[in-house]
Amino acid sequence: MIIVPQFIRTNWFLCGIVFAICLASVAPSVGAKGGILRPEITVKFIAVAIIFFNSGISLRSEDLTRALVQYKLHFFVQGWTFLVFPFLINILVSVMRDGPFDKLLLQGLLVLGCMPPPVSSAVILTKAVSGNEGIFVTPSLILLNVGSAVDVPVSSIFVQLSLTVVAPLFLGQLIRRQYRIWLERNPLPLGSIGSAVLLLIIYTTFCDTFSHAEINLDFLSLISIVFLIVILQCGLLWMVFFVTTRPWLNFDPTDTTALMFCSTHKSLTLGIPMIKIVFSGDPGLSVISIPLMVYHPTQILLGGLLVPPLKEWMYSARRNRYMMAKHV
Numbered sequence: 313m314i315i316v317p318q319f320i321r322t323n324w325f326l327c328g329i330v331f332a333i334c335l336a337s338v339a340p341s342v343g344a345k346g347g348i349l350r351p352e353i354t355v356k357f358i359a360v361a362i363i364f365f366n367s368g369i370s371l372r373s374e375d376l377t378r379a380l381v382q383y384k385l386h387f388f389v390q391g392w393t394f395l396v397f398p399f400l401i402n403i404l405v406s407v408m409r410d411g412p413f414d415k416l417l418l419q420g421l422l423v424l425g426c427m428p429p430p431v432s433s434a435v436i437l438t439k440a441v442s443g444n445e446g447i448f449v450t451p452s453l454i455l456l457n458v459g460s461a462v463d464v465p466v467s468s469i470f471v472q473l474s475l476t477v478v479a480p481l482f483l484g485q486l487i488r489r490q491y492r493i494w495l496e497r498n499p500l501p502l503g504s505i506g507s508a509v510l511l512l513i514i515y516t517t518f519c520d521t522f523s524h525a526e527i528n529l530d531f532l533s534l535i536s537i538v539f540l541i542v543i544l545q546c547g548l549l550w551m552v553f554f555v556t557t558r559p560w561l562n563f564d565p566t567d568t569t570a571l572m573f574c575s576t577h578k579s580l581t582l583g584i585p586m587i588k589i590v591f592s593g594d595p596g597l598s599v600i601s602i603p604l605m606v607y608h609p610t611q612i613l614l615g616g617l618l619v620p621p622l623k624e625w626m627y628s629a630r631r632n633r634y635m636m637a638k639h640v
Contacts, residue, residue, distance in 0.1 A: 326609050328511045336518035343519030351516035356592070359509050360476040360585040366506040367582070368484020369495070385567060392552065392575040393429060401425035404544070414533035416596040420603040421537070423587060427578040427604060472589050506581060513584055514605070521598035534602070541606050545614055548576040565629040569622050573615060580608040 320327050336343060343349050402425070405418050488495060552575050555561070556568040563571070583604045591597045 325507045325511070328507070329514055329605065332511050332515040333518050336515050337522050340519040340522035343516040344523040345520055347519065349516060351519070355513055355516050355588070356472075357476055359513050360588065361480040362509050363480075363506055363513075363581060363585050364477045365480035365484045366502045366509075368481040369488045370502050371485070371488075384563075385571065388556070388571055389429065389574050392571075394426070397548070397575075398422075398425035400548075404540075412533070413536060414599065416599040417533055417537050417602060419596075420600040423600060424578060424583075424603045424607060427583040427586075429574045429577045429579060472592075476585070476589070510581055510584060513588060514601075517584070517588060517601060518598045521595065537603055538606050541603060541610055542614075545576060545607070545610055549614065549618070552576060565626040565633075569626055572618075572622070577611045577615070578604060578607050580604060 341347050343351055345352050349355070401421055405421050408418060549572055552572045553568060556563045556571050584601060587597065587601050587604070591600055594600070
């Protein structure tokens with residue numbers, strides 16, 4: 313009896329996603345376009361702007377500067393995130409395209425490959441194993457990758473992104489610089505506010521889908537995507553670990569732990585609003601977003617399981633390096 317409330321408190325956001333989807337299936341007209349909530353205004357502009365304003369006011373400028381200075385790590389994360397990851401996903405989707413898989417889910421996999429790494433989970437998990445922190449902000453590259461794959465006017469995408477992404481981010485950073493000391497002394501629940509707004513975006517997205525009777529998602533395809541994403545993440549984590557531990561790259565063990573998380577994780581907080589903007593008006597929007605929503609809890613779960621063995625490996629690897637350098 314005690315375990316269930318504790319699980320809900322610990323994983324309230326994931327439980328919230330399930331609840332939001334179930335609620336959308338019961339009363340889709342409330343959150344659908346033209347409904348009581350007016351998502352074409354409240355979500356498309358206000359909610360998305362709040363998400364990125366939160367990101368702007370939460371990100372410390374000194375962290376961004378420090379991350380950019382670490383050009384070697386930055387180059388690896390950007391290369392893996394926007395070259396290797398999309399390349400592997402494209403090969404995977406090409407193989408699966410002639411099979412019985414839902415076409416919208418396959419399109420969602422392609423979109424997943426273009427998403428950026430999250431600020432939250434990647435940094436938290438890297439901290440947990442005492443690795444290096446890194447924050448990599450590359451919205452322009454993501455927009456180019458995603459925008460080129462969909463039939464949406466590029467000009468309208470960039471106009472909305474300027475209003476709901478760039479401007480709120482910039483405003484958040486300005487306010488943080490102006491009131492940095494006050495914000496550090498009086499921490500605001502920005503994470504909880506952002507998560508609550510994100511749940512609203514997810515809810516209205518699925519309301520739109522459930523209001524379209526022609527969307528019929530194959531259950532077998534959905535289960536297959538879940539298993540595929542678990543296998544995909546395990547394979548990517550192993551690949552990053554294998555590559556970054558090669559002697560000729562000369563990465564420190566702390567760098568390896570950071571790169572494993574930052575290079576393989578994908579941001580739900582940044583991804584869902586971007587998908588909402590790029591695929592605006594598409595009846596299959598929520599189905600396209602499913603791979604990303606499955607990827608998010610999977611990366612948290614696998615990351616949590618990897619923390620103890622990675623921590624032990626990291627300390628052992630650094631000790632061995634020290635002993636070898638001492639003998640030399």
